[in-house]
Every structure is written in structure tokens, then in C-alpha cells.
Amino acid sequence: MTELAEGPTQVGVRRSLAYWNQELQRIHSPILRYGFSVVSVAVALGVAFALQHYQFRDVELPVLTVAIAFTTWYAGAGPSVLAVLLSAACFDYFFIEPLYSFDISVRDLPYFLIFVAWAAIVASFSAVRRRIEDNLRQARDSLQVEVEQRRHREEEIRKLNQELGKRAVELEATNKELESFAYSVSHDLRAPLRHMVGYSELLQRQASSSLDEKSQRFIQTILNSAKRMGNLIDDLLAFSRIGRAETKKTKVDLKQLVDEVVAEIRPDTKGRDIAWKIGALPVCYGDRSMLRLVVVNLVSNAVKFTRMREPAEIEIGCDDRNEEEVEVFVRDNGAGFDMQYVNKLFGVFQRLHLPEQFEGTGIGLATVQRIVHRHGGQVRGEAAVDQGATFYFSLPKLQYAGERTANAP
Amino acid sequence: MTILGRILIVEDDPNDVELTLTALADYNLANEVVVTRDGQQALDYLYCRGEFSTRATGNPAVMLLDLKLPKIGGLEVLQQIKSDESLKMIPVVVLTSSNEEKDMMRSYKLGVNAYVVKPVDFHEFVNAVKELGVFWAVINEPPPGSVQK
Numbered sequence: 001m002t003e004l005a006e007g008p009t010q011v012g013v014r015r016s017l018a019y020w021n022q023e024l025q026r027i028h029s030p031i032l033r034y035g036f037s038v039v040s041v042a043v044a045l046g047v048a049f050a051l052q053h054y055q056f057r058d059v060e061l062p063v064l065t066v067a068i069a070f071t072t073w074y075a076g077a078g079p080s081v082l083a084v085l086l087s088a089a090c091f092d093y094f095f096i097e098p099l100y101s102f103d104i105s106v107r108d109l110p111y112f113l114i115f116v117a118w119a120a121i122v123a124s125f126s127a128v129r130r131r132i133e134d135n136l137r138q139a140r141d142s143l144q145v146e147v148e149q150r151r152h153r154e155e156e157i158r159k160l161n162q163e164l165g166k167r168a169v170e171l172e173a174t175n176k177e178l179e180s181f182a183y184s185v186s187h188d189l190r191a192p193l194r195h196m197v198g199y200s201e202l203l204q205r206q207a208s209s210s211l212d213e214k215s216q217r218f219i220q221t222i223l224n225s226a227k228r229m230g231n232l233i234d235d236l237l238a239f240s241r242i243g244r245a246e247t248k249k250t251k252v253d254l255k256q257l258v259d260e261v262v263a264e265i266r267p268d269t270k271g272r273d274i275a276w277k278i279g280a281l282p283v284c285y286g287d288r289s290m291l292r293l294v295v296v297n298l299v300s301n302a303v304k305f306t307r308m309r310e311p312a313e314i315e316i317g318c319d320d321r322n323e324e325e326v327e328v329f330v331r332d333n334g335a336g337f338d339m340q341y342v343n344k345l346f347g348v349f350q351r352l353h354l355p356e357q358f359e360g361t362g363i364g365l366a367t368v369q370r371i372v373h374r375h376g377g378q379v380r381g382e383a384a385v386d387q388g389a390t391f392y393f394s395l396p397k398l399q400y401a402g403e404r405t406a407n408a409p
Numbered sequence: 410m411t412i413l414g415r416i417l418i419v420e421d422d423p424n425d426v427e428l429t430l431t432a433l434a435d436y437n438l439a440n441e442v443v444v445t446r447d448g449q450q451a452l453d454y455l456y457c458r459g460e461f462s463t464r465a466t467g468n469p470a471v472m473l474l475d476l477k478l479p480k481i482g483g484l485e486v487l488q489q490i491k492s493d494e495s496l497k498m499i500p501v502v503v504l505t506s507s508n509e510e511k512d513m514m515r516s517y518k519l520g521v522n523a524y525v526v527k528p529v530d531f532h533e534f535v536n537a538v539k540e541l542g543v544f545w546a547v548i549n550e551p552p553p554g555s556v557q558k
Binding site for chain 2: 194
């Protein structure tokens with residue numbers, strides 16, 4: 001408001017004065033600072049002599065004090081002490097009887113001492129002020145640096161966010177592509193397979209009497225391979241669907257789920273001697289149909305790989321790991337595997353056994369891993385050849401906080 | 410097998426057509442089958458226009474519709490049929506390679522009467538086509554007056 005009241009020139013003058021004031025206070029070279037001290041005392045002396053020439057009396061004391069104050073203000077404590085000493089010397093030499101000598105008469109001694117004390121007080125007050133100002137300036141400078149750094153960080157964050165946004169768009173595009181790829185596989189890849197199977201069977205039907213045993217076996221191999229490829233495609237599509245499907249999470253009673261799955265698989269194990277051992281299992285939080293797939297895969301694997309054991313032992317239980325997670329295991333005494341290949345266990349279409357030994361496409365454990373990962377859990381397997389295998393998967397426990405809010409009235 | 414409605418097959422793949430016809434012939438269902446090879450032709454047949462302008466009137470007892478077709482796709486054909494007063498009563502069975510959930514949902518929303526995924530195994534395929542033929546062309550009672558036998 002005051003600036004508006006003043007003209008533009010006054011504002012300019014005020015600003016440039018403030019600028020020079022600041023610049024002078026910033027001088028750090030000792031030569032300049034002590035030089036300032038000497039020059040200001042000399043100027044004060046000159047002014048005092050000039051005033052004396054025009055018949056002014058007793059002006060030397062205030063003029064020298066002003067010089068000391070200026071020195072302290074602009075040049076700091078050391079130069080101000082020098083200014084005090086110089087002023088005292090000049091005062092004594094030029095203005096105290098006897099003139100032009102450093103002797104002081106006893107009469108003038110208190111007068112002189114008062115001047116020195118007064119000059120020292122001005123100097124020390126100014127020095128304190130200067131120190132405080134210095135501290136303030138330092139604080140302001142470091143604050144400026146911090147503000148600058150923060151601005152930099154914010155800029156960086158903004159850039160990263162932009163990058164992230166771009167990635168998200170790319171990811172979405174890739175996902176779309178993947179989806180249309182899966183769609184096209186499911187439509188277009190199955191048709192020729194169906195034709196291979198269809199025409200092979202028609203051939204088998206029409207020419208079975210005229211074909212020798214070897215040719216019949218060839219046709220049968222074509223049929224089996226085409227069917228196997230059909231199964232692989234179906235499994236792969238189902239696997240890719242798990243990655244894209246939304247999870248609908250609810251409370252899932254794992255004990256109930258496991259009992260259900262085992263009851264479903266039992267009829268297929270007629271004639272086999274399997275000792276089932278199902279321990280206590282917790283209630284957890286997840287997508288029921290997906291978790292069911294996990295249990296089905298692990299349990300049917302256990303059944304499959306214990307085929308040659310009499311009796312087979314399959315144990316399902318859990319370890320209470322910590323506050324947040326629970327680890328469920330499925331243990332069998334079946335064929336097991338060599339821990340050397342444990343890193344291949346959960347790969348898509350990875351198999352550790354020959355197809356003649358154990359059938360399967362090699363997608364089961366990959367599916368298990370994908371589902372468990374989507375639930376924020378981990379999977380692992382432990383085994384030894386012919387000593388059985390144990391598969392573990394961890395799941396987040398039922399979230400107590402979430403449950404409380406859900407039950408709140 | 411005396412009362413037999415006409416079956417309209419919409420299928421672009423000649424192999425699939427042959428296999429479907431073979432399956433129907435196995436069960437003596439092939440005598441009244443019309444094959445169209447794309448969506449446009451199928452609609453021409455239903456509306457008695459173009460090459461079918463001289464055909465005997467009446468709707469087929471059932472339509473076996475593939476989804477991936479040249480020109481006009483299966484879903485679009487389905488949509489046109491189900492939004493036309495004179496055609497919406499025709500039972501439409503989608504018979505396709507894919508079990509994509511998206512297609513299934515869309516088909517049911519459009520009012521499809523059945524959705525069948527062609528099995529890779531030929532025996533199962535023959536069975537599926539037979540069941541469809543027997544059910545829709547023989548067992549099922551078509552809406553009165555719409556089908557000319």
C-alpha cells in the first residue's frame with residue numbers, strides 16, 4: 001500500500017538502497033571489512049575537521065561514533081574494534097589537550113574513558129545485531145535451498161507420475177491385445193483341431209476294414225495328439241482367464257472347502273487305499289471358486305502322484321504363521337520330485353515326470369501359483385524323489401478390521 | 410422321424426459344414442437342412458430375399474448359428490432376429506468353437522435359446538449335433554403357425 005502511494009522513482013530508489021545495504025553487509029573479505037573501518041574513521045575525521053572549520057564545536061565525538069556504528073553495521077565486530085581504537089587515538093591526538101600528542105591530561109581522562117566505553121557499547125550491540133542477522137540469513141539461505149530441493153522433488157514426482165500414467169495406458173493396451181489374442185485362440189485354433197479329429201475318426205470309421213494295424217495305430221496317434229492339443233489349448237485359455245478374471249473376495253471356510261473337494265475326488269479313488277488326514281483349517285479371506293481350484297489341483301495331484309503307494313497317505317493341514325497369514329499344506333507320500341528342479345515346479349506346461357508315468361498338461365501348479373499370488377500369498381514345494389512331496393500356500397487371514405466394520409450396526 | 414422341421418445352419422467353414430451334416434445324417438436328420446455360409450446369406454434366407462426370394466415360406470424349426478462369420482457376424486444376426494417380430498420366435502442355437510464368457514453373456518442377453526461349444530472330440534461333437542437336431546427339430550413344439558413342415 002505504501003509503495004502504491006509513492007511514485008515509481010521513489011520505489012526504485014528505495015529498492016536500490018535496500019539492495020546496496022544488503023550487498024555491503026554481505027562482504028566477507030577481511031581486507032575490505034578492515035578497510036571500511038579505516039575509511040569510515042578517516043571520513044568522520046575529515047567531516048569533524050570541516051565542521052570545526054565552520055565554527056561548530058564538540059562535533060568530533062558524535063561524528064566518530066557514527067563512523068564506529070557504520071563500521072559495526074557493515075563490517076562486523078573485528079573492524080568495529082579497530083574503528084574504536086582508531087577513533088580513540090584520533091580523538092586523543094586531534095581533539096584532547098594537549099593537541100597533536102597522545103598524552104592525556106588527568107582532567108580529560110574520564111572524558112576519554114567515557115568515549116571509549118560508549119564506543120565499545122555501540123560496537124558490541126551492533127556486533128550482536130550482526131550475528132543475529134547472520135544467523136537469520138543463513139537460516140533463510142538453507143530454507144531457500146530446501147524449497148529448491150522440494151521443488152526438484154516435486155518435479156521428479158510429477159515426471160514419475162506421468163511415466164506411470166503412460167505405463168498404465170501401455171499396460172491396458174497390452175492387456176487388450178492379450179485378450180483379443182486369447183479370444184482368437186479360443187475361436188480359430190480349436191476349429192482346425194476339431195476338423196483333424198473329426199476327419200480322422202471318419203477315416204477310421206470308413207476304412208478300418210481295409211487298413212492294416214500299423215495304419216490304424218497312426219490314425220489313433222493323430223487322434224490322441226489332436227485331442228491332447230485341444231486339452232492344452234483349453235487349459236491355457238482357462239489359465240489366462242484366471243489372470244484376467246476379477247476376484248470376488250469373501251470369508252472362506254477352508255476346512256469346509258477341503259472336505260468338499262476330498263468328498264468329490266473320493267469316488268475316483270475307488271479300489272485304492274488312501275489314508276486321508278485332514279487337520280484343523282482356518283477361515284480365510286479370498287475368492288471361493290478360485291481357492292477351490294487351488295485345493296482341487298493340489299489334492300488331485302497328491303492322489304495322482306501316490307498312485308503306486310499302498311497305502312497312500314495324504315495330509316492336509318495348516319501352520320499358524322503369524323498375525324496376518326496362514327499357511328496351508330498338502331503332503332503326500334508319493335513320487336515326489338528332485339529339489340534340483342524346484343524352480344520349474346510352478347511354470348506353465350512344466351512337467352517333472354514323463355507322460356507315460358503321470359498324465360497331465362502341466363498347468364495345475366501354474367494355476368495354483370497364479371491364484372495364490374492374486375490373493376497376495378506365496379506358494380512353495382518341498383520333496384525328495386520317492387519320498388513324497390509337500391506343497392504349501394499362504395493366504396491372508398480374515399481381516400479382523402474389515403469384519404468389525406461389516407458387523408457394525 | 411416323420412415330422413421334421415427344417416434346420417438352418419449358418420457356418421462359414423466347409424469342414425464344419427460337412428462334419429455337421431455327417432453327424433445329422435448319422436441320425437437321419439439331414440433331409441431338411443439349409444446351409445448358409447455367412448450372416449448376410451442367413452438373413453436373406455430368413456427374409457426370403459435375394460437368392461432365396463422364391464423359397465417356400467415359413468421359418469426354420471431351429472437355427473444353428475456360428476459366431477465368427479464373414480460380412481455380418483453371428484451376434485449381429487442374432488440381434489436382428491431377436492428384434493424382428495416375425496423372426497424372434499425362431500429358436501436360435503449358437504454353435505461355436507469358443508467358450509469365451511464375453512460371447513456367452515452377450516448371446517444370452519440378446520435372447521439366444523441355447524449356447525453350445527463344439528467339442529473337439531468327434532464323438533462328442535456328433536452327439537451334441539444329434540441331440541440338438543432331435544430336440545429342436547423333433548421333440549420341441551415350435552410356435553404355432555411359424556414353421557412350415
